[in-house]
Amino acid sequence: xxxxxxxxxxxxxxxxxxxxxxxxxxxxxxxxxxxxxxxxxxxxxxxxxxxxxxxxxxxxxxxxxxxxxxxxxxxxxxxxxxxxxxxxxxxxxxxxxxxxxxxxxxxxxxxxxxxxxxxxxxxxxxxxxxxxxxxxxxxxxxxxxxxxxxxxxxxxxxxxxxxxxxxxxxxxxxxxxxxxxxxxxxxxxxxxxxxxxxxxxxxxxxxxxxxxxxxxxxxxxxxxxxxxxxxxxxxxxxxxxxxxxxxxxxxxxxxxxxxxxxxxxxxxxxxxxxxxxxxxxxxxxxxxxxxxxxxxxxxxxxxxxxxxxxxxxxxxxxxxxxxxxxxxxxxxxxxxxxxxxxxxxxxxxxxxxxxxxxxxxxxxxxxxxxxxxxxxxxxxxxxxxxxxxxxxxxxxxxxxxxxxxxxxxxxxxxxxxxxxxxxxxxxxxxxxxxxxxxxxxxxxxx
Numbered sequence: 001x002x003x004x005x006x007x008x009x010x011x012x013x014x015x016x017x018x019x020x021x022x023x024x025x026x027x028x029x030x031x032x033x034x035x036x037x038x039x040x041x042x043x044x045x046x047x048x049x050x051x052x053x054x055x056x057x058x059x060x061x062x063x064x065x066x067x068x069x070x071x072x073x074x075x076x077x078x079x080x081x082x083x084x085x086x087x088x089x090x091x092x093x094x095x096x097x098x099x100x101x102x103x104x105x106x107x108x109x110x111x112x113x114x115x116x117x118x119x120x121x122x123x124x125x126x127x128x129x130x131x132x133x134x135x136x137x138x139x140x141x142x143x144x145x146x147x148x149x150x151x152x153x154x155x156x157x158x159x160x161x162x163x164x165x166x167x168x169x170x171x172x173x174x175x176x177x178x179x180x181x182x183x184x185x186x187x188x189x190x191x192x193x194x195x196x197x198x199x200x201x202x203x204x205x206x207x208x209x210x211x212x213x214x215x216x217x218x219x220x221x222x223x224x225x226x227x228x229x230x231x232x233x234x235x236x237x238x239x240x241x242x243x244x245x246x247x248x249x250x251x252x253x254x255x256x257x258x259x260x261x262x263x264x265x266x267x268x269x270x271x272x273x274x275x276x277x278x279x280x281x282x283x284x285x286x287x288x289x290x291x292x293x294x295x296x297x298x299x300x301x302x303x304x305x306x307x308x309x310x311x312x313x314x315x316x317x318x319x320x321x322x323x324x325x326x327x328x329x330x331x332x333x334x335x336x337x338x339x340x341x342x343x344x345x346x347x348x349x350x351x352x353x354x355x356x357x358x359x360x361x362x363x364x365x366x367x368x369x370x371x372x373x374x375x376x377x378x379x380x381x382x383x384x385x386x387x388x389x390x391x392x393x394x395x396x397x398x399x400x401x402x403x404x405x406x407x408x409x410x411x412x413x414x415x416x417x418x419x420x421x422x423x424x425x426x427x428x429x430x431x432x433x434x435x436x437x438x439x440x441x442x443x444x445x446x
Contacts, residue, residue, distance in 0.1 A: 021216040024135055025426040029419065031131035031207040032124065041123035048116030055106040061095040092275040097296070099271075101264035108257035115250035122243035125417050132408050132422070134204040139218050140401040141197035147397060148190040151390040155183045158386060162379055175379045182383055186390075216430045218400065220355075224407065224428040231341045237414040238337035239330050246415070248326035255322040259315035265308045268300040333413060340410035347403030354396040361389040404429070 032038060069087035076082075096102060162179050165171035204212060228234075239245060277291045301308070368385040371377030408425075411417040 021214045022212050023216040023426050023430045024132060025419075025423050027135045027204070027208050027212060027215070028128055028131045028422050030209060030212070031134075032127055032419075034207065034209060035127045038120075038123050038127045041120040045116045045120045048113055051112045052106075052109040055102070055109045058099070058102040059096060059106060061093055063091070063093050065089060065091045088278060090275060090277045092273070094274075095272040097270040097272055099264075099269045100267045101261045101269075104257055104260045104264055108254060108261075111250050111253040111257070115247055115254065118243055118247050118250060121415075122247065125243065125412050125415065128417055128419070128422060129408060129412050131207050133405060134200070134207050135215065136218070136401045136405055137200040138197075138204050138215055140397060141193065141200040142215075142217075143397045144193040144394065145190075145197050147390060147393050148186065148193040151386075152183075152186045152190050154386055154390070155179065155186050158379075158383060159183055165379065171379055175383075178380060178383055182387055189394075218404065218429060224425060226341075226344060226407070226410070231338060231345075234341050234410060234414055235334045235337045237416075238333040241415050242329070242333040242337075242413060243415050244329040245326070245333050248322070248329040252319070252322040252326050255315070255319040259312065259319050262308070262311040262315040265304075265311065266301060268298055271297050271299075273297060337410065337413040340406055340413050343406035344403060344410055347399060347406050350399045351396070351403055354392060354399050358389070358392045358396050361385070361392045365389045 067087070067089040069085065072082070072084050072086060074082040159176075159179050162171050162176055166173075166176060226234075272294075273296075274294045275292070365382075365385040365388075368377050368381050372379060372382050408417060411421060
């Protein structure tokens with residue numbers, strides 16, 4: 001089989017492999033379905049949704065019924081002693097007319113439910129970010145394994161040339177020792193890359209399942225462009241709509257209602273109570289008697305030993321705490337958004353610069369080898385050029401994935417990272433005609 005035919009066969013196998021590769025969206029979706037923490041947050045949301053019917057029930061009538069059997073023994077002077085049994089049932093109704101604490105609790109439920117939903121949305125965003133981190137960690141580890149393997153092979157080739165040159169008297173022992181030192185370092189980098197790849201794959205399997213399969217490689221070009229490009233809109237979005245800020249706002253409103261409920265303990269409460277006991281019930285009468293009672297009761301708190309004042313002070317302190325935490329959340333959201341934007345902005349420029357550095361280092365390595373064969377460069381020069389080329393490739397790999405992850409973290413700071421956004425990024429990052437990222441320079445590596 002000719003070299004061209006073997007190349008075509010290899011390219012076809014790579015295309016068939018990437019056609020069924022799992023992309024970012026499929027991995028994240030699978031991780032969300034398996035995440036127990038996310039499932040727990042959804043359960044918490046369902047539980048919090050019951051706050052509204054519970055609070056509403058405290059405002060509605062309560063009807064209770066009961067049945068009893070009683071023995072009566074009545075001893076009256078100069079009258080025969082009476083002994084008899086009675087059995088029957090009683091029904092009662094209580095309708096709250098005025099209870100400010102219960103009404104405040106009902107008004108508070110909207111914020112309780114909203115906070116639970118925001119916490120669930122925040123948990124989903126955290127799960128998306130964790131799955132994306134694991135996904136790109138696997139890709140970065142695979143690229144690093146490929147780079148370290150190329151580096152090791154290049155130094156093996158260099159050491160073989162050194163051995164022949166030393167035999168011919170064209171290389172010194174110092175050249176051999178330098179080569180061995182670089183070879184040992186390359187071996188260590190290869191071992192570290194293998195370990196990191198196993199750890200990254202294990203982490204991804206834990207999140208998305210063991211049957212993820214091959215992953216779609218990140219094509220060259222780094223992270224997608226931000227929109228808008230300026231930093232201030234991102235800071236404003238994070239400070240206004242960040243999940244930490246929104247949850248803090250709900251917590252402050254809930255704390256204010258708690259203060260109002262604590263004060264409501266000083267107010268009177270009014271209830272309408274109605275009881276009906278049909279004839280034959282054990283009411284203490286010797287003959288069947290039907291009784292119906294209706295009463296409007298007013299309860300006025302007069303003295304509680306300072307308990308109400310203590311609860312009001314406690315609620316006020318907790319409201320102040322919630323307000324301070326909200327201020328901290330707003331400040332942190334703005335600062336984190338600025339940091340993430342800076343990482344994305346500088347990361348894009350760093351990727352472009354490193355891409356140019358890698359190409360120049362590769363050209364320098366090829367020129368140094370030509371010069372070494374012509375006698376104008378030494379084997380030491382070739383070794384240093386080889387080290388510089390593969391070190392720049394390592395820096396480029398890190399910069400590319402760091403920039404993509406910084407973009408995801410910036411979206412998370414603005415509470416914009418959901419499955420729809422992941423799908424949009426997935427379409428931009430993994431175009432159907434994109435080439436695997438780790439083959440960009442490996443095909444030209446010495």
